[in-house]
Amino acid sequence: MSEYTVLPLLNSAFEPGKALEAVERIGDVDFRCIARAELFYFTGSARECSEMVEAYLSDERLELRLSACMLYGYANLSLGNARAARRALEGIQECLRRALREDAPKEVMASCVFAGYVGAVLLHLPTEGIPSLWEFSGLLPEGLRLFAIYVMAHQAYLNGEIWSAYGMGRAALLMASKVYPISMTYMRCMMAMCMMNRKHKAEAQVELQQAWELAKMDNFLEPFIEHHGLLRGLIEACIRKSDPDAYRRITEGGLSFSRGWMAIHNPETERKVTNELSTMEFSIAMLASGGWTNKEIAEHIGISVNTVKHYLTDIFCKLNVKKRDELKKYMLK
Template sequence: MKNYLSVRETAEKWGVSERRINQYCAEGRIPGAQKFGKSWAIPADAKKPGDPRRRQGRAETAPAETAPGTLFDHTNLMPLMNTAFDPDHCQEAVEAMPAGPRRDIALAEYYYFSGQPEEAIKEAEPYLVSPDRGARLSACLICAYANLSIGQIQQARYALGELNASLASGREQSSQVRAASAFIASTGAVLLHLPLPEEMPDVESFLPLLPPGLRAFALYVQAHYLYLKEQYERSAGIVEATLAMGAASYPIPAIYLHLVAVMDYMSLKRPDQAEAHLLTAWEIARPDDLIEGFGEHHGLLGAMLEAVIKPKWPKDFKRIIDITYRFSSGWRRVHNPITGHDVADDLTTTEFAMAMLAARGWTNQEIAKHMHISANTVKSHISEAMRKLNVETRKQLKQYMLR
């Protein structure tokens, strides 16, 4: 009979944290590991996973342009995110780029941010094995999120594992390479509400090394991280300062910054400010159909999409909700096993949005006023959500809501 070790025993044996063992298991990097409830049983003879690139027979050495002491070329690192363009000119910005990795990665970004994950994967996947670190990191991030949206969870876990491996292997690289790896790895973790990799440096150490558009998105990631820590005022302050200092010129980071501001102001019960940020994000996104972020953030936006977008743009709202269901299904399959947090998966988007507000102390009357519906309708939706989750009090709702 095969012998198994607990997560704690395996962590002690391999000299790593229990969190790292849980990540290895959730990413499918320990053959034979078995899930029991919220924990794992690891075969006693299992080997400690190394850099996942070794399993693919790829070279361990960095290409010449990323050798220690040299500058790292950010050209192919999320180029569309780092491009300033006017709304309704996104595709033109991509087409203006020279043929090659930069344009291909930018096109993959466009497909992803416009809610076309299958097309995004087609463009990005060839660069998963690229010797160019910027292209490879970009491909890993795009493929991780796009695969979540189409239910290819193992591929998503593999790509996320590659991001963490790149960060771990970057210690001996130049500061620019470490900055790129830290930026991508933190983006991969924070947006999925996962623990930050153990090797993650302080944001202050890599932020100045990023070009302006990526720096703006990195500040969105930092604001999102502070939101998760319930530091809403600090998070909103970062957003407002970043936008005031020129981030509004970069549409993709700007959209995401405005969305996290919505999250902050709804948590602070300041819906007028939240609505202003939502409408600004919508004005930037709608001309180029960059709606993916709205679907990704739906559960955190405090029913603002239902209150503002649905009445005026019902067809767009329906597409956003389709993205939400697709993305959140994959998100939970990665998030819940690693964190042990059972975010609800059997509520409608409306029930989830109302339950989020109720769990944060909003009354039925406040929710009704915000969503322009009756208090009885709110009560009915929240009662149904509580019935599905088998809870009796609003306080108990918190354990099933997003954090």
């Protein structure tokens, strides 16, 4: 039944390295097309993903329409097309409004609420008006439920509930009956963020390495692209030297995604995020604003203390701040 859900590849359990086989096992031609688009998206091929799902944005089948809207929206963030991304978010909201008006079955509501939270929380937008995802998450199939818990844990992280977010992720992974490489990669990235937030560097590196082991055999780069800034230098510490080509693609993708993300996020919220910094600068700024010394930052990322000082000088200049207290207020507001 997994092939008839929202985001069928995300919901699929498969051995790492067998994502394409999982796609080809899906019998329905339209759901298989959505799964192929997911494979494009999660491997960093946003344009191919966007082109493939555009025809499904108004599909009569809710699962196809919601899948297309989520993929089209996030793919167009990476492509810098804010108008197209907004169109996709509006499509999700319209599906949710229709489900609420028509008192849709709970399984249908669960899919709409899931899509609504994915569209809002991962853009750091408010979730007012969306029914509780906790209430409906039990109606989702296991792979989607695992990603739903990731989304809720991510929201807890953004609210400053760091250990709650980490515990949710740990519990969800322990309870999963199968391996869902995409959902589990996102979850591990979130757990690494939590460890970095609390300056538990060794534990954070373990989480990120486990995420990378799940992802690299299928070339799943998108989870790392989306979390690059929040991972606070872990990409540089764990992947830059061991896999320079993947690191290059992640940093390039991270820069494009962050600019598209800000084009949606900043007009919708008072919590503006800067687009002035490179991915390396953003990582260093996040570490510095979190209380890390220049020496700690240098050792973590694998650069010299003098290089860190040069980066911070440029960061202060770009953000028009003069000291770390001002930087902290800017980065963590």
